[in-house]
Amino acid sequence: GQQVMQIPQYQHVQEGEDFTTYCNSSTTLSNIQWYKQRPGGHPVFLIQLVKSGEVKKQKRLTFQFGEAKKNSSLHITATQTTDVGTYFCAGEDSNYQLIWGAGTKLIIKP
Amino acid sequence: SAVISQKPSRDICQRGTSLTIQCQVDSQVTMMFWYRQQPGQSLTLIATANQGSEATYESGFVIDKFPISRPNLTFSTLTVSNMSPEDSSIYLCSVLGGTYEQYFGPGTRLTVT
Numbered sequence: 001g002q003q004v005m006q007i008p009q010y011q012h013v014q015e016g017e018d019f020t021t022y023c024n025s026s027t028t029l030s031n032i033q034w035y036k037q038r039p040g041g042h043p044v045f046l047i048q049l050v051k052s053g054e055v056k057k058q059k060r061l062t063f064q065f066g067e068a069k070k071n072s073s074l075h076i077t078a079t080q081t082t083d084v085g086t087y088f089c090a091g092e093d094s095n096y097q098l099i100w101g102a103g104t105k106l107i108i109k110p
Numbered sequence: 111s112a113v114i115s116q117k118p119s120r121d122i123c124q125r126g127t128s129l130t131i132q133c134q135v136d137s138q139v140t141m142m143f144w145y146r147q148q149p150g151q152s153l154t155l156i157a158t159a160n161q162g163s164e165a166t167y168e169s170g171f172v173i174d175k176f177p178i179s180r181p182n183l184t185f186s187t188l189t190v191s192n193m194s195p196e197d198s199s200i201y202l203c204s205v206l207g208g209t210y211e212q213y214f215g216p217g218t219r220l221t222v223t
Contacts, residue, residue: 033211042202042214043153045111088152096141096210100152 002027004091006101014109019076021104023089031092032065032072037103038085076106084108112137112205114215122221123193130189131218133203138183141206144176146199147217153202159186193222 006023013019023032031050035043047056049065049072056063060083062075076083086105090098113136123129133142144156157165157178165178180186190197198221204212 031210042217043204043212045207045211045213048209048211092210095158096206097143097155097158098153098212102152105150 002091002093002099004089004099004101006089006104008104009102010105010107012107012109013079015081016078019079019083019106020073021087021089022071022073023091023101024071025091025099026070028069029091030069030094032069033090033092033098034063034072034074035088035090036085037088041085043088079106079108081108111207112139112213114203114205114213116203116215116218118218119216120219120221122223125194125222127193128189128191129193129220130187131201131203133186133188133215135184135205139205140183142180142186143204143206143212144178144186144188145202145204147202148199156188156201190220193220195222198222 003026004023011019031048033048034046036046037043047063052069053067054065060077064073072089074087086103088103089101115134117132142159145153146156147153155168156171156176157167159165159178159180161180161183175191177189201218202214204214207213
């Protein structure tokens with residue numbers, strides 16, 4: 001079945017360092033969505049990428065969708081404590097269901 | 111974006127009993143989803159619930175164990191039946207937004223003893 005692989009599982013960074021998480025799909029995606037889940041919270045929609053090669057920015061967050069629409073990345077510049085949480089990618093299938101990546105947990109080193 | 115509430119927010123239940131989780135949305139939505147999430151894990155889709163039709167269950171989930179109701183466009187319930195400790199998890203409902211993104215309720219944290 002369709003799978004979305006996400007790496008790394010965890011990333012420990014010093015505050016101010018950058019963070020990147022990567023997703024790869026076994027098949028071409030119609031779109032890819034990114035969500036953030038704070039500790040103890042629920043997933044919150046961040047952005048959707050639809051077009052091949054698309055790049056979108058939200059302040060310090062940069063989202064990319066690969067040319068083949070099989071991979072995507074989220075890059076956070078100069079992390080802050082408010083960025084802590086788990087970031088999930090999710091590819092949409094033809095039934096509007098989401099195929100979720102395993103998530104990357106962003107941990108700020110004390 | 112939709113505002114979604116869930117009841118209860120958490121519960122501790124004895125094995126063999128059932129719990130019904132409610133999901134209320136502040137606007138009419140066609141598609142609602144029920145997920146399960148183990149702590150530190152990703153989300154697993156249980157079923158899709160459309161108003162006026164039977165819920166569609168994912169592999170590994172059956173109606174007898176997780177009956178779902180969807181009486182109108184703003185409300186749904188998920189029942190976890192004949193619970194065992196393996197059912198301990200966070201249960202989340204979500205709705206489909208206008209551009210096919212999903213909005214989630216705050217979740218129900220279930221512990222089965």
